[in-house]
Amino acid sequence: MEDYQGYCPICETGVTYRVEGSWYRDQLFCPSCPNGSIPRERALALILNELCPNWRDKRIHESSPAGRGISVKMVQQCAGYVGTQFFAGIEQGSINNGWRNENLEEQTFPDGAFDIVVSLDVMEHVYSPDKVFREIHRTLASGGIYLCTFPVRKSQVDGWERRFELLPDGNRHDIKEPEIHGNPASSEGSIVTIDWGYDLHQTIAAWAAFDVSVYRFSDQTHGILGEYTEVVACRKRPLAGDNPAIIHPALTTRDAALIERDSPNRLETVEHYASTLEEEIKALKRELRAAKENITGLIEVNNQLLANLTKARA
CATH class of the missing domain: 3.40.50.150 (Vaccinia Virus protein VP39)
Known part of the structure; x- marks a missing residue:
C-alpha cells in the first residue's frame, strides 16, 4: 500500500x-x-x-x-x-x-x-x-x-x-x-x-x-x-x-450586510435583497444590449472595409 x-x-x-x-x-x-x-x-x-x-x-x-x-x-x-x-x-x-x-x-x-x-x-x-x-x-x-x-x-x-x-x-x-x-x-x-x-x-x-x-x-x-x-x-x-451566528462564506460582503443588518422583519431583508438583485439584472441586460449593438456596428464596419479592399484589388 x-x-x-x-x-x-x-x-x-x-x-x-x-x-x-x-x-x-x-x-x-x-x-x-x-x-x-x-x-x-x-x-x-x-x-x-x-x-x-x-x-x-x-x-x-x-x-x-x-x-x-x-x-x-x-x-x-x-x-x-x-x-x-x-x-x-x-x-x-x-x-x-x-x-x-x-x-x-x-x-x-x-x-x-x-x-x-x-x-x-x-x-x-x-x-x-x-x-x-x-x-x-x-x-x-x-x-x-x-x-x-x-x-x-x-x-x-x-x-x-x-x-x-x-x-x-x-x-x-x-x-x-x-x-x-x-x-x-x-x-x-x-x-x-x-x-x-x-x-x-x-x-x-x-x-x-x-x-x-x-x-x-x-x-x-x-x-x-x-x-x-x-x-x-x-x-x-x-x-x-435574528442575526445569524454563522454567515456562509459563499455570501458576498453585501449579502452578509443585508442578512446581518438590524431588521425588524426578516421578510423585509429578503425583499430588499431580491429587489437589489432585480435592479442589477436589469442593468446587466442593458449592458448586454449595448454590447450587442456595438458588435453589430463593428461587423458592419468590418464588412465595409472588406468591400473596399475587394474593390481596391480589382
Missing part, C-alpha cells in the same frame, strides 16, 4: 499521508497534525473551514474530544472553546480530570451558549439521539452549526435503529450483536447504541429545527478515504429579526 501526497485541512500544509493498514478510516494518518489525524477528523476540519472560516473567533463546544488533530487545534487556537466528556455518577457541569462533565441529553449550558458544536463519532453512542439533537439545538445561537461524524450503515435506509434496549431493571436487551468502540475518557470503551442509515438527515430535521446537509467523500487530496467518511452539518434556522 502506497502513501498519498496531499494537503491536510487540519495542519494546512502539504503532506504525505501515511498508510498503516487497509482500514483507511483509522489507518490513514497525517503525520504533520498534532498527534496525527485520521480521515473523519480531516473531513470535519474541511467542512468547518468551509462553513465558518473564522471559527477561531467563535464559541465552540466539542463533546468527547480526542487528543489529536482538529480537537487539539481548536483547543490551541479558539479562545471560546469548551471541551466536555461524560462521566456517569459525577455532578453535571463539574470539572473532572480536567474536563467539564456534560450529559448531551441533559446539558447544563444556557440557551444559545455556542456558535458551533462539534462531535467526532459520538452520536452512535448516545441512547436518546432525539434528546441530544434538541439539546444541541437549544444551546446553539441562532444560525449556529453542529458538525458531527458517525458511521452510516450502507445497507440501512431508516434514519436510525437501536442496537439494544434498556430494561426497567437496568439490564440491557441486545437487539443486535454488541459492538464496542474506543473511548478517550474510558479504557473500557463505549458500546454502540445506534445504527444510523441513509435517511438520517430527515430524521434529524424532524427532531429539531435544523437545516441538515450530509457530506460524503472520496478525497485523496485531503486524505479523506475509506469507509464512513460522512460529515453531518446541522444549521439552526434563524428566526425573524
Whole structure:
C-alpha cells in the first residue's frame, strides 16, 4: 500500500499521508497534525473551514474530544472553546480530570451558549439521539452549526435503529450483536447504541429545527478515504429579526450586510435583497444590449472595409 501526497485541512500544509493498514478510516494518518489525524477528523476540519472560516473567533463546544488533530487545534487556537466528556455518577457541569462533565441529553449550558458544536463519532453512542439533537439545538445561537461524524450503515435506509434496549431493571436487551468502540475518557470503551442509515438527515430535521446537509467523500487530496467518511452539518434556522451566528462564506460582503443588518422583519431583508438583485439584472441586460449593438456596428464596419479592399484589388 502506497502513501498519498496531499494537503491536510487540519495542519494546512502539504503532506504525505501515511498508510498503516487497509482500514483507511483509522489507518490513514497525517503525520504533520498534532498527534496525527485520521480521515473523519480531516473531513470535519474541511467542512468547518468551509462553513465558518473564522471559527477561531467563535464559541465552540466539542463533546468527547480526542487528543489529536482538529480537537487539539481548536483547543490551541479558539479562545471560546469548551471541551466536555461524560462521566456517569459525577455532578453535571463539574470539572473532572480536567474536563467539564456534560450529559448531551441533559446539558447544563444556557440557551444559545455556542456558535458551533462539534462531535467526532459520538452520536452512535448516545441512547436518546432525539434528546441530544434538541439539546444541541437549544444551546446553539441562532444560525449556529453542529458538525458531527458517525458511521452510516450502507445497507440501512431508516434514519436510525437501536442496537439494544434498556430494561426497567437496568439490564440491557441486545437487539443486535454488541459492538464496542474506543473511548478517550474510558479504557473500557463505549458500546454502540445506534445504527444510523441513509435517511438520517430527515430524521434529524424532524427532531429539531435544523437545516441538515450530509457530506460524503472520496478525497485523496485531503486524505479523506475509506469507509464512513460522512460529515453531518446541522444549521439552526434563524428566526425573524435574528442575526445569524454563522454567515456562509459563499455570501458576498453585501449579502452578509443585508442578512446581518438590524431588521425588524426578516421578510423585509429578503425583499430588499431580491429587489437589489432585480435592479442589477436589469442593468446587466442593458449592458448586454449595448454590447450587442456595438458588435453589430463593428461587423458592419468590418464588412465595409472588406468591400473596399475587394474593390481596391480589382
